[in-house]
Amino acid sequence: MTTFDRIRASRRTVLGGLAAGTALVAMPAVLRAQKLNWIGASATPPTDFIAQSLDFFAKRLGELTQGQITTTTHHAGSLGGEREHVEGLLQGAVQVASPGASILAGWYRPADVWTFPYLFKDVAHKDRVMTSVIGAYGDDVAKVAKLRPVGSIPRMPRLLSSNRVVRTPADLRGFKIRVPETTLWRRTFERFGASPTPLPWPEVFQALKSGIIEGQENPMALTYNGGIFDVNKNLALTEHMMQDNQIVLSEQVYAGLSEAHRKAVNQAARDMENELRPKVIADDNRILELVKAKNIAINPVDKEAFRATLRGMEDEFAHVKQWVQQIGAIA
Secondary structure, eight states, rough: HHHHHHHHHHHHHHHHHHHHHGGGGOOOOHHHOOOEEEEEEEEEEETSSHHHHHHHHHHHHHEEEETSSEEEEEOOTOOOOHHHHHHHHHHHOOOOOOBGGGGGGGTTGGGGGGSTTSSSSSSSHHHHHHHHHHHHHHHHHHHHHEEEEEEOOOOOOEEEEEOOOOOSGGGTTEEEEEEOOOOOHHHHHHTTTTTEEEOGGHHHHHHHHHHHHSEEEEEHHHHHHHTTTGHHHHHHHHOOOOOOOOEEEEHHHHHHOOOHHHHHHHHHHHHHHHHHHHHHHHHHHHHHHHHHTOOOEOOOOOHHHHTTTTTTGGGGGHHHHHHHHHHTTTT
């Protein structure tokens, strides 16, 4: 057995033990009658906003239910990665998780919509959309995948770091850029005119340093904290994607709650969004000043020119087209 296999086996053992200890949550009658003890999971360190969002949600839910639902949160991937957390929801080992919104595409294919480029006008529009559609979206995911997204954990837009100035799609001709390993991401940068190279995140710094790739795209805080500005001296303000994480329960747990407890879950999610959104924006402004202090060139871009390269792309990804159109209609 390899080290990786042993780690996965250990995580399965932990999740299995948690499932046994929380088996009562799968029984709707018991849910209504007894105090509930939930397990919450994130893959990020406790200091990250994703983990903080989950902690806030857990605390607020306890307050709104007067202690009837208590949630113990586990961070830094101690219960596995985000996909394992979703599996844990379906197995009853975890009651609330915080995966990236598009992670659910493994169970609900239209979740790919959250990585569709230029889906949102700006951060404020993204936040309005997420609050507006979460009810209908959650219903559809629950029907298809037995999972229930209830809230949006805010993240900032993805920007392009590079070793050249980028202002228009023409500047990306032949540009070797790292992208996550998904078809939609690759196709986006092909339409921009770049030459996308799918790579896992841990390999990105060395690939930049050795010249295998010339740039990468991520929220600015991750780019800064990952040391990328030691090898990339330009930052293009493309804001081409905005992918939040989400607070997700299993539909079995959610449907088994009393009406009052379901309302409390939804309210805790709204309160989390209202609490974290301004904090995440403020932190991004703080990171921007640190980036400027490293003498990184901050380059505005012609967003309309980038958007023009994407016209009709939803027809290539029919499984997201309905949500792309619905979101586009929200002011």
